[in-house]
Amino acid sequence: MHIEVRAYKQGEEGERVYNVLMQANEKSIAIIGGGASGLCAAIAAAERCRADGVAVRVVIYEKDDRVGRSILATGNGRCNFSNAQLNIDEFHHAEFVQQALDSLPESPDGLDAVHGLFHRLGLVWREEQDGRQYPLANKASAVLDVLRARIEALGVEVETDSELAAVEPPREDFPRYTLRMRSGVIKRADAVVVACGGRTVSALQVGDLKRTPPRPTLGPIAVSEKDALLTRELDNIRVRVSVSLCRKHGSAEGATEEMLATEKGELLFRKYGVSGICVFNLSRLAQQGDVLRVNFLDFLEEDAEAYLVQRRSLLTGEYGEGLTYMDMLRGLLLPRVAEAVLKASFINPYNRFKPADAPRLASLLTGCPLEVEGIADATLCQVRRGGFRVADLDPRSLQSRTLHGLHVAGEAVDVDGPCGGYNLHWAWSSGMIAGDAAARSLMGSRR
Ligand SMILES: Cc1cc2nc3c(=O)[nH]c(=O)nc-3n(C[C@H](O)[C@H](O)[C@H](O)COP(=O)(O)OP(=O)(O)OC[C@H]3O[C@@H](n4cnc5c(N)ncnc54)[C@H](O)[C@@H]3O)c2cc1C
Structure with missing residues (x-):
């Protein structure tokens, strides 16, 4: 069998030693999926093997024809790769995430493990609103480039067009993992990191490990047919x-x-309902029958009703007592928005607006209701909630509690976060934890 050698030691002597070691003890770590978590898992595993002077093949099996395509699509092609103000409580299964992140060592320059990795790989980044971090080059490819360069330098093998169908655990008579490709090809490995993301996690059989069925989230919300009359208009x-x-x-x-959560930001009306980052974040909690209440007067510090009464006094000075609802809302909302919102509440926009109408208008403008039907389009969702159950994994190694040498990372774990770099931060971190621990599990060592 040909073994590509680039990782162990440079030079002919290094390669000779490496080959001898490989033949004597050809151990391998299989990383299933070459996305965000898989690339970091491969780097961590290969770096651990190199640091401990142990020759182990690290192989990424990727179903696509290249690694990292999923990274290129993130952040509208700009890759919001992490967040400077990460609030762990925002993650689904926050306690598990906290334990996992706590197990990662700080980098020598005092950065957390994710930023430490990207810093030493040469990535330069900048921060935008709410702590969101993007590569300075403003292109997701800048993030992928540094990761690819590192896996190449470490001699990680990449097998593209290789879709795994099943991972079978070692048996008493055969102490290695068996990897069954969709094509029928069979591969073996001594440790496995499942990093296949959330979309395909149900299709991959891994021993008899249980999974919570993944459901799309962080996406646009469809509203009831009656409320879609308004959103269609806008x-x-x-x-x-x-x-x-x-x-x-x-x-x-x-x-x-009961108010479950509030998000501030840009809301985009669509034919089916609403979209935008604030809606994406609420979609993590939304169920059919819930109500989205849109507050158009969010800028107000005072009471909305008092504001409208005051505004009426101000504007009657200009337009006289015949002031209509549309006059009241001119300069505050786009005319199309004002008209559609009023009509949806059966208010004639051209009726006279009287002081007694202030309570009703205030309540409409601060809580315009849209009844949730569900996720509008699963293909537009950024993550899947569900996957391998956290109760079945050790957070410090992301190793299965029942299968030694089987680790899970990224979205394949039942962890997800809001928009803003949370999901990639989890993917990189969990990849590093799983890859490093997979290498250690082969060496029989513990941290
Ligand atoms: C449009 C979009 C924009 C996003 N933007 C952001 C953002 O800006 N910031 C952020 O934090 N998060 C963002 N996310 C979420 C983020 O991309 C994911 O949470 C993250 O990529 C998950 O990493 P992962 O390694 O678990 O899975 P992925 O990155 O999806 O990688 C999984 C890899 O495994 C491969 N694979 C799957 N099944 C198999 C199999 N059976 N055999 C072999 N290979 C397989 C896939 O082809 C893929 O390459 C976005 C998501 C989307 C869809």
Whole structure:
């Protein structure tokens, strides 16, 4: 069998020693998936083997015809690769994530492990709103380039067009993992990192490990047919608002609403409902029947009703007592938005606006209701919630609690975060943890 040697030691002597070692003890670590977590897992595994002077093949099996395509699509092609103000509590299964991240060593320059890795690989980045970090070059390819250069320098082998169908655990009579490709080819490995992402996690059989069925999240929300009349009218219009996700409790007459979360930002009306980062974040919690309440007056510090009464006094000075609803909203909302929102609440936009109308208008403008139907389009969702259950994994190694040498990373784990670099931060970190631990599991050493 041909073994590509680039990682162990430079020079002929290094290669000779490496080959002898490989023949005597040809151990390998298989990384399933060459996306964000898989590339970091491969780097961590190969670096651990190199640091400990152990010759182990690290092989990425990638179903696509290249590695890292998923990274290129992130952040609208700019890759929001991490966040300077990461709040771990925002992750689904936050306690598990905290334990996992705590197990990563700080880099020598005092950076956390993710930033330490990218810093030493030469990536320069900058920060935007809310701590979001992007490569200085403003292209996702800058992030992928440094990762690819590192796997190449480490001699990580890459097998593209290689889709795994199943991973079979070692048996008493055969102490290695068996990797069954969709093509029928069989490969072997001594340790495995499952880094196949969230989309295909259900299709990959891994021993009898259980998975929570993945469901798409961080995506646009479809609203009920009745409320889609409004969003259709405003298709493609963006507004800066805050949006609250509310859940109804109780019967129709005595129903109360519990506010689950509020997000501020740009909301995009679509034919089917609403989109935009604030909506994506709320989609993590939204269920059919919940209500999105759009607050167009989010900038106000005072009470909305008092503001409208005051505004009316101001504007009657200009337009006289015959002031209409549309006069009231001119200069505050786009005319199309004002008209559609009023009509959706059965208010004639050209009726006279009286002081007594202030409470109703205030409540409409601070909580315009849109009933949630569900996720609008799964293909537009950024992540999948679900995957390998955290209870079945050790957070410090991301190793299965029942299968020694089997690790899981990235979105294949039942962990997800909001927009803003959270999901990639988890992918890089968990990849590093799993790759390093997979290498250690082969050496029989523990941290
Ligand atoms: C449009 C879009 C934009 C996004 N933007 C951001 C952002 O800016 N910031 C952020 O933090 N997150 C973002 N995300 C989320 C982020 O991309 C993912 O959370 C992250 O890539 C997950 O990393 P992963 O390694 O688990 O999976 P992936 O990066 O999806 O990689 C999985 C890899 O495994 C391969 N694979 C799958 N199944 C198999 C198999 N059976 N055999 C072999 N190979 C297989 C896939 O081809 C793929 O290359 C975005 C997601 C999308 C869809």
